[in-house]
Amino acid sequence: MATFTLKINGGQQEVDVDPNTPMLWVLRDHLKLVGTKYGCGIAQCGACTVHLGDSAVRSCQLPVSAVGEQKITTIEGLSENGDHPVQKAWLEIDVPQCGYCQAGQIMTASAFLKRNPNPSDTEIESAMNGNICRCGTYTRIKKAIKIASGTANN
Amino acid sequence: MAKIRTQMGRRAFIRNTSLASGGLVLGFSILNACKPKDAQKMAVREMPKEWFEINAYLKIGDNGLVTIMAPNPEFGQGVITSMPMIVAEELDIAWEDVLVEQANFDQEDYGWQFTGGSQGIHRRWEGLRMAGATAKQMLKEAAAQTWQVPISEITVSAGVLSHTASKKTARYAEMASKAAQLEVPKEVSLKAVTDFTIIGHSKKSVENLKIVTGKPLFGVDYQYKDALVAMVVHPPAFGLQLKSFDGSSIKSMPGIVDVFKIKTLEDSFTRGYFDTNAFTDLIAVVGKTTWEVMNAKKELKAEWEPIAESRFKMDRFGTQMDVDVPSGLESSEDHYAKMEEMATRSGTTARKDGDAEAVFKTAAKTIERSYSCPFLAHNCMEPMNFFAHVTQEGAKLAGPLQAPVLTAPTVAARLGMPVEKIAIELTRMGGGFGRRAYGHYAIEAALISREAKAPIKLVYTREDDMSCGIYRPSYHATYRAALDENNNLVAFHVKAGGIPETPLFANRFPAGAVDNYLAQQWEINSNITIGAFRAPRSNFMAGVEQAFLDEVAEAAGKDPIDFRLELLQRAKDNPVGKNNEYDPERLAGVLKLVREKSNWAKTPSGTHRGVSAYFCHDSYAAHVVDVVMDGNTPKVESVVCAIDCGIVVNPDAASNMAEGAIVDGVGNAMYGALTFKDGRPEQTNFDTYKMIRQSEAPKNIEIHFVKNEIDPTGLGEPPFPPVFGALANALYKATGKRHYQQPFAVDKPLVG
Numbered sequence: 001m002a003t004f005t006l007k008i009n010g011g012q013q014e015v016d017v018d019p020n021t022p023m024l025w026v027l028r029d030h031l032k033l034v035g036t037k038y039g040c041g042i043a044q045c046g047a048c049t050v051h052l053g054d055s056a057v058r059s060c061q062l063p064v065s066a067v068g069e070q071k072i073t074t075i076e077g078l079s080e081n082g083d084h085p086v087q088k089a090w091l092e093i094d095v096p097q098c099g100y101c102q103a104g105q106i107m108t109a110s111a112f113l114k115r116n117p118n119p120s121d122t123e124i125e126s127a128m129n130g131n132i133c134r135c136g137t138y139t140r141i142k143k144a145i146k147i148a149s150g151t152a153n154n
Numbered sequence: 155m156a157k158i159r160t161q162m163g164r165r166a167f168i169r170n171t172s173l174a175s176g177g178l179v180l181g182f183s184i185l186n187a188c189k190p191k192d193a194q195k196m197a198v199r200e201m202p203k204e205w206f207e208i209n210a211y212l213k214i215g216d217n218g219l220v221t222i223m224a225p226n227p228e229f230g231q232g233v234i235t236s237m238p239m240i241v242a243e244e245l246d247i248a249w250e251d252v253l254v255e256q257a258n259f260d261q262e263d264y265g266w267q268f269t270g271g272s273q274g275i276h277r278r279w280e281g282l283r284m285a286g287a288t289a290k291q292m293l294k295e296a297a298a299q300t301w302q303v304p305i306s307e308i309t310v311s312a313g314v315l316s317h318t319a320s321k322k323t324a325r326y327a328e329m330a331s332k333a334a335q336l337e338v339p340k341e342v343s344l345k346a347v348t349d350f351t352i353i354g355h356s357k358k359s360v361e362n363l364k365i366v367t368g369k370p371l372f373g374v375d376y377q378y379k380d381a382l383v384a385m386v387v388h389p390p391a392f393g394l395q396l397k398s399f400d401g402s403s404i405k406s407m408p409g410i411v412d413v414f415k416i417k418t419l420e421d422s423f424t425r426g427y428f429d430t431n432a433f434t435d436l437i438a439v440v441g442k443t444t445w446e447v448m449n450a451k452k453e454l455k456a457e458w459e460p461i462a463e464s465r466f467k468m469d470r471f472g473t474q475m476d477v478d479v480p481s482g483l484e485s486s487e488d489h490y491a492k493m494e495e496m497a498t499r500s501g502t503t504a505r506k507d508g509d510a511e512a513v514f515k516t517a518a519k520t521i522e523r524s525y526s527c528p529f530l531a532h533n534c535m536e537p538m539n540f541f542a543h544v545t546q547e548g549a550k551l552a553g554p555l556q557a558p559v560l561t562a563p564t565v566a567a568r569l570g571m572p573v574e575k576i577a578i579e580l581t582r583m584g585g586g587f588g589r590r591a592y593g594h595y596a597i598e599a600a601l602i603s604r605e606a607k608a609p610i611k612l613v614y615t616r617e618d619d620m621s622c623g624i625y626r627p628s629y630h631a632t633y634r635a636a637l638d639e640n641n642n643l644v645a646f647h648v649k650a651g652g653i654p655e656t657p658l659f660a661n662r663f664p665a666g667a668v669d670n671y672l673a674q675q676w677e678i679n680s681n682i683t684i685g686a687f688r689a690p691r692s693n694f695m696a697g698v699e700q701a702f703l704d705e706v707a708e709a710a711g712k713d714p715i716d717f718r719l720e721l722l723q724r725a726k727d728n729p730v731g732k733n734n735e736y737d738p739e740r741l742a743g744v745l746k747l748v749r750e751k752s753n754w755a756k757t758p759s760g761t762h763r764g765v766s767a768y769f770c771h772d773s774y775a776a777h778v779v780d781v782v783m784d785g786n787t788p789k790v791e792s793v794v795c796a797i798d799c800g801i802v803v804n805p806d807a808a809s810n811m812a813e814g815a816i817v818d819g820v821g822n823a824m825y826g827a828l829t830f831k832d833g834r835p836e837q838t839n840f841d842t843y844k845m846i847r848q849s850e851a852p853k854n855i856e857i858h859f860v861k862n863e864i865d866p867t868g869l870g871e872p873p874f875p876p877v878f879g880a881l882a883n884a885l886y887k888a889t890g891k892r893h894y895q896q897p898f899a900v901d902k903p904l905v906g
Contacts, residue, residue, distance in 0.1 A: 091362050
């Protein structure tokens with residue numbers, strides 16, 4: 001066990017955990033930030049995606065000891081009122097079915113749009129290919145990303 | 155407008171007492187019912203100080219807000235929005251004034267709380283309308299009495315009661331207290347379909363804001379003070395059972411509280427149809443955090459031994475039967491060999507019209523093809539999980555369940571408690587697809603809590619989830635068709651079977667359209683457990699039948715849509731046999747609509763098209779799939795779909811669900827497979843079980859609904875099964891190769 005001070009969603013949080021504990025479980029079990037989801041535990045489905053600095057990472061593969069000073073943003077901290085352009089686009093298009101994978105989809109999409117504000121369809125497909133949606137909301141995810149990219153440009 | 159008798163005597167409709175319970179509705183629900191800008195507006199509106207409960211489905215606040223209960227569990231099909239829409243329609247309230255609450259398990263109030271079989275809206279249509287209409291009638295009666303005017307002169311619009319002659323108006327809130335004291339009317343009027351202002355007018359899901367902001371919604375998010383985390387260890391292969399284990403080897407690991415064995419079903423227990431369970435002896439590991447329990451579980455030392463052949467009793471909705479469980483470690487290779495062997499035998503005849511065998515002997519042309527598919531895992535994104543706190547007083551459970559009404563009695567029996575002592579809170583489900591109708595994990599959670607004497611949350615890892623059974627079965631079908639010299643279909647023979655169940659529907663198309671028709675089936679028993687998977691059996695039969703008909707049409711030199719329409723015309727004008735399940739006109743209707751909307755006659759250059767149509771769950775769906783070649787890789791460019799499911803309650807949400815079904819169909823047709831080697835599932839996570847991903851999804855999907863005034867039928871399942879056929883037919887056009895074995899893309903490299 002070791003103590004870590006983490007910069008999460010604009011605040012600081014202290015946790016006392018095994019250094020190998022993946023951030024996914026630190027968030028869910030210790031900090032009760034359950035918006036970040038467990039789907040596979042092996043970085044194949046993207047449900048656990050969070051931002052480490054500006055990058056989308058799989059929190060199931062990120063040991064708490066590797067975070068250091070870097071800022072972590074989870075779905076709960078993406079915006080204050082659910083009004084990030086990506087979240088707004090998701091609401092406008094009515095993207096979710098069951099909704100379980102959507103936090104991961106939104107976190108991947110928002111990091112991607114920051115890096116590439118005007119993506120092509122192919123770029124969207126490639127960026128989002130690591131996030132599985134079992135309900136099959138892919139066409140709406142793509143549509144919402146296009147809307148969010150438009151919003152970001154206006 | 156139609157008069158309908160209310161169902162008297164049910165508690166749900168006679169609880170006409172006022173209820174002062176402003177605290178019942180949680181503050182956050184106010185944000186759920188509407189679009190963000192409305193939510194902002196409403197957030198400043200105060201919650202009612204008093205609620206008047208008119209019946210189990212709705213209560214009216216003293217400030218005009220109405221809470222409507224969503225009775226069925228939600229797994230992404232949208233009933234948490236569409237069911238309250240139906241109540242709101244007949245109540246005549248503005249949707250902006252509606253708050254929605256998920257009902258918990260309460261059979262007395264909400265009856266058949268079951269999400270499955272595409273039956274939700276179908277079964278609840280009348281009851282939900284009645285709940286709204288009854289409340290409206292009581293509010294009108296309250297106004298009539300207050301104003302001393304005849305009730306027939308009172309009109310209602312968006313929650314406002316009016317009496318034109320006396321120029322009196324009142325909001326529902328003002329009459330709710332009085333209305334709640336009135337007798338429930340014996341008869342109420344329902345609106346005419348043409349008067350609907352909410353039904354048929356798209357509303358966004360009431361839970362979207364919570365979803366996109368990561369609020370706790372799902373079973374796995376359930377929080378309870380001092381709850382421990384539990385996991386179970388089951389045998390690594392079907393055909394094995396627990397022999398012994400050494401709990402002491404992991405008890406000293408960090409965070410581990412207890413390790414013990416549970417037995418989820420007693421051997422003598424008469425199981426219900428949804429009590430499916432291959433592994434009743436499990437090792438439970440209980441600890442403080444998920445990560446610690448996960449680590450300990452990996453280190454646990456256990457020995458397994460082969461099962462002996464056994465038998466258990468089952469009560470299949472009133473039919474008592476014995477179910478045999480064979481011993482042995484099964485492999486997919488053997489499964490296919492056995493199925494092919496069975497397909498050479500005659501099978502059991504399920505339907506026979508005319509004399510197909512005789513006609514085959516003299517036919518101008520005969521075509522015979524065989525098809526097969528593997529087992530599939532449901533792979534809900536949220537793995538199985540359940541919260542339980544069992545004490546001597548009762549059991550408090552919470553989690554994702556499609557069929558609480560079926561799980562609760564088994565939990566009660568296993569705990570030795572009356573079912574009244576089992577409280578189940580229904581959380582949103584991270585997918586279901588049939589899987590969560592089998593509530594073994596709720597029973598496991600309850601037993602672990604009782605043994606650990608603590609509140610616990612049972613969580614499955616992805617590997618646990620994928621390897622514990624309840625799969626879509628592996629199936630096989632052989633089709634034969636005979637054409638006469640004029641290329642008319644004169645005989646049709648289907649012989650289908652599977653492990654361990656037959657997928658045959660003997661009375662569906664083309665039954666009824668062919669003079670000489672023979673349907674036969676067979677089954678091979680197995681110890682691998684199976685369960686309902688989105689459109690059970692149809693999810694195989696639709697695809698292969700529609701692929702076969704495509705070949706028959708080709709052999710007959712006919713356009714595949716014209717060929718089907720000719721057969722459907724025959725089934726309509728002069729049907730063969732009496733038990734045909736489908737309405738040929740409606741099946742033809744979706745084919746005609748998809749032909750028009752896809753511009754079937756004009757295939758875009760470089761595009762390869764396939765068509766299919768199927769009836770299941772009382773609804774009709776047809777697809778045109780367009781495939782383009784990207785180098786040597788076929789890709790689904792677009793899908794145009796036509797559906798006839800009667801009245802569509804929430805059109806955008808319905809389209810969304812159909813889109814999902816199409817993506818699901820393309821994904822499972824191309825990639826879905828769970829295979830076995832010596833009883834072990836060979837795929838246990840998404841690195842080896844290929845799921846469809848963003849780049850493989852159709853680029854465009856269009857959904858068109860047939861407009862009619864028929865009471866709603868199923869929608870979650872019907873658009874799924876025919877996708878397999880339309881895709882197979884399009885792939886043939888694109889590559890010249892027919893696909894007889896699912897999945898189609900066996901050599902597709904995995905994407906990670």
